[in-house]
Amino acid sequence: MKILTLLSLLATHLSASSVNIEENAGQFFSSGHTNNWAVLVCTSRFWFNYRHVANTLSVYRSVKRLGIPDSHIVLMLADDMACNHRNPKPATVFSHKNMELNVYGDDVEVDYRGYEVTVENFLRVLTGRLPPSTPRSKRLLSDDRSNILIYLTGHGGNGFLKFQDSEEISNVELADAFEQMWQKRRYNELLFIIDTCQGASMYERFYSPNLMALASSQVGEDSLSHQPDLAIGVHLMDRYTFYLLEFLEDIHPSSKANMNDLFKVCPKSQCVSTPGHRTDLFLRDPGSALITDFFGSVRKVEITMETINLTEPIQQVEQNFVNEERQKETYSYVDQLPVSEIIHQKPKQKDWHPPDGFILGLWTLILLVFFKTYGMKHLKHIF
Amino acid sequence: MAAPLTLLLLVAVTVRAALYRSSLADLISERVEVVSPLTAWKRVVEGLALLDLGVSPYSGDVFHETPLIIYLFHFLVDYAEITFMLADVITAVALYLSVKDYNKQVFRKQKYALEADRYPLDCLELIRSPKEMQYIPLKVAMFYLLNPFTILSCVAKSTCGLNNAVIALFVLSTIKGNVLLSAIFLSLATYQSIYPLTLCAAALLYLLQRQYIPVNLRRFSFWWFVAQYAFMYLGSLFVIVGLSFFLLGSWDFLPSVYGFILSVPDLTPNIGLFWYFFAEMFEHFRLFFLCVFQINVFFYTVPLSIKLKEHPVFLIFMQLAVISIFKSYPTVGDIAASFIKHHKASSASSLNIFLVSCVLLACSALFPVLWHLWIYAGSANSNFYYAITLLFNVAQILLVSDYFYAFLRREHHLSHGLYLKRKDGSEATLVLK
Secondary structure (H helix, E strand, O other): HHHHHHHHHHHHHHHHHHHHHHHHHHHHOOOOOOOEEEEEEEOOOHHHHHHHHHHHHHHHHHHHHOOOOHEEEEEEEOOOOOOOOOOOOOOOOOOHHHHOEEEEOOOOOOOOOOHHHEEEEEHHHHHHHOOOOOOOHOOOOOOEEEEEEEEEEEEEEEOEEEEEOOEEEHHHHHHHHHHHHOOOOOEEEEEEEEOOOOOHHHOOOOOOOEEEEOOOOOOOOOOOOOOOOOOOOOOOOOOHHHHHHHHHOOOOOOOOOOOHHHOOOOOOHOOOOOEEOOOOOOOOOOHHHHHHHHHHHOOOOOOOOOOOOOHHHHHHHHHHHHHHHHHHHHHOOOOOOOOHHHHHHHOOOOOOOOOOHHHHHHHHHHHHHHHHHHHHHHHHHHO | HHHHHHHHHHHHHHHHHHHHHHOHHHHHOOOOOOOOOOOEEEEEHHHHHHOOOOOOOOOOOOOOOOHHHHHHHEEEEEEHHHHHHHHHHHHHHHHHHHHHHHHHHHHHHHHHHHHOOOOOOOHHOOOOOOOOEEEHHHHHHHHHOHHHHHHHHOOOOOHHHHHHHHHHHHHHHHOOOOOOHHHHHHHHHHEEEEEEEHHHHHHHHHHHHHHOOOOOOHHHHHHHHHHHHHHHHHHHHHHHHHHHHHHHHOOHHHHHHHHHHHHHOOOOOOOOHHHHHHEEEEHHHHHHHHHHHHHHHHHHHHHHHOOOOOHHHHHHHHHHHHHHHOOOOOOHHHHHHHHHHHOOOOOOOOOOOOHHHHHHHHHHHHHHHHHHHHHHHHOOOHHHHHHHHHHHHHHHHHHHHHHHHHHHHHHHHHHHHOEEOOOOOOOOOOOOO
């Protein structure tokens, strides 16, 4: 009896989970994208902007952890904090005070570094209009089935973002860049996150479809930094990204958390500024968009109900073998290169020999001259 | 005479063998002063290797020697050192024999002149006696064999040694009076490098005089002899070129050998005058200056042969010197060939032999120094090296003109007496205009 109840429980559980599987499978195909890209940009230099680098690196870390490979991440860091000589712990960038979490790690791949992080390079990366000599790691090779995550952090203002202390990108430029990307079919859906002061101004001008934007603060508000570390001496993270990182740490590749959860990250009580978001250009319902649609990398799995009998073909051959009773030579792999010939035999060198006619002619002439010079009387000594 | 010659040959062969065994052989065979793109041994080996791989040795700008050299070294490549030593030995023996023969003729002519009372009385001391000329052939052979330039050229296995051997054999056969052999050796020499063509006139003059055919443009016998010689020369040249064609089955040795010599495409620095000029010449003028430079070599034939028609052997040596200065890729081997004229015992009348020899020595020493400074240290440039090249060639030209002057002065003294007087009786000196 007990066994029966156990079995029935197991059966119902299985059926329930199988139904879940169907649902999950169904959900896999609702987003319409086949690959994921991430463009993570830190636009500030100098040691006191440590937190911007830490912001970008923490998003990088999450995105990598959730499955996007380095080949699909364009990481742009305007300054090197890990190897800055003011860093008391070199080769580390911490996001939590007391050095709890090193977001630098040992497999960071920075694609644009230092002075390469410029407005022009950023826009060229987005639109794909790079010189032919640009290596693949510096290119955003997305297609119309790509979901792209774009994360910007730095110092901003109403309608602009400061790059490298010397230039700015405006929200109009950014919107036009996204429109170019849409027209060139360079994205399926794009998630734009910006953590700067007055960040919401940057997504005000977007007009291309399938864009979702989040910002850390509204127009007129400043995004604040989270906490300083007294040993390092600077603020380690910005508030919004700090709580974003906390949120993302709970996400795993098969998580079902959706965008609505993302909008709830860092409420005013924690962030002091009011995070904003924009979903009017997004064609799907944000509730149906998973976090992993943008922060992770999807693997296409095709579920099939067919079963393939693997043993049959071999049997077929054996039957033929038995039936025909012919002596077949054993099959073996053919060498791609005639290795044995190369190793064991030296190529036979064809020696050049002067043609016989030449030798004959030459020596006849020499003999003729000899006899002409010294007279024919010598001939009798030879013949 | 055979014993000292044999001793000399042994010494020379020993010196060369010793240098072959030492580590200097590799060093010397790479010096640009000793080997040129025409004569380098490295290129011969390269050409033979290409042939073994089934490719024409003249493809690519590697090999610029004649097909007969290919034939020769196809069998002798393992004995290359012995071949080159043998070539030097042949050159020395040929020179020895030719000078001996020539001395005999000089004495004969002198005897006739003395009997005919053609010499003024006060220049009897200028007349050569057999006693003082006894060691001249040996000295000539010694000069050639123990000349550092020759030794360097032999140790570097430069095919210039073979060229010198053929020229020496040509000189020997000319002086012996053998028309056919002279024509054949001259055509061989011309076949290898075009410039011995200028020796044609000298050989013709000598052979004409030997056969007592007067050198008179209006006489039929003169032209008949010239036609005979030209026929033999050109015929053997064509035969040799045809044989070369049959050796490799193609004509591409013609642009590689003769085109290379005449059009000077390779501007590696050497001790000649061509490379610097053509390195900085505009393409527009290149053909013009090429013609000028090449004509310069052949140009001195006519005036020299007119002036020296009584002394064709001296003419031969003058021509050799001119060739070695003005040819497109000279090496020290050619210089060695041109120093053969040192045996003339007229150094008493020459003006500044000492100065010129010092300049030559200094330049020879400075060549490797400035090369190192230019190429390796980077503190000099091509102008330094070219300056030394220029100086070397100027010294050579001065040497040639010195000897010319000495020779002419001696002849003048022999005909007009040792103490020259102007028309009014005061003392006069000879000046070479």
